[in-house]
Amino acid sequence: MRKHPLRWLEITTYGSDNSAAGAIAGITRAAPGSLIARFYGPAGAFETRTTKTDMGTTVHARYIGGPL
Template structure:
């Protein structure tokens, strides 16, 4: 296999964001990323702080979601939950 697609995590962010909106304050596992920097990029996008991040569009407005990460044998697992409007 070439470099393209290797280690790529495919996640249906639109479905996960909608589930969290329907289940406010409930934590949901988003994905496990093999590289910590990929998990950091995802958490930044979910919190809405990265307009150039491709997944940020599903998790607006900025501050409406919280994230946490967990280190596992497979990499870094990202969890998120919907908390409502922007955090002030």
């Protein structure tokens, strides 16, 4: 994502809203204890959006800037 800033990319589809919310917290806030956070630091460098599907909640993310 850092090579293509501002381009939305699909992360994955989660079966529950709670799972999607946990991933979003890890991506946007670098939430402590989140395994996904280490790939999306520093906090605030990425933003997310979600879409509902028949399979659950799909999370998309994009790099919006920040220290490398």
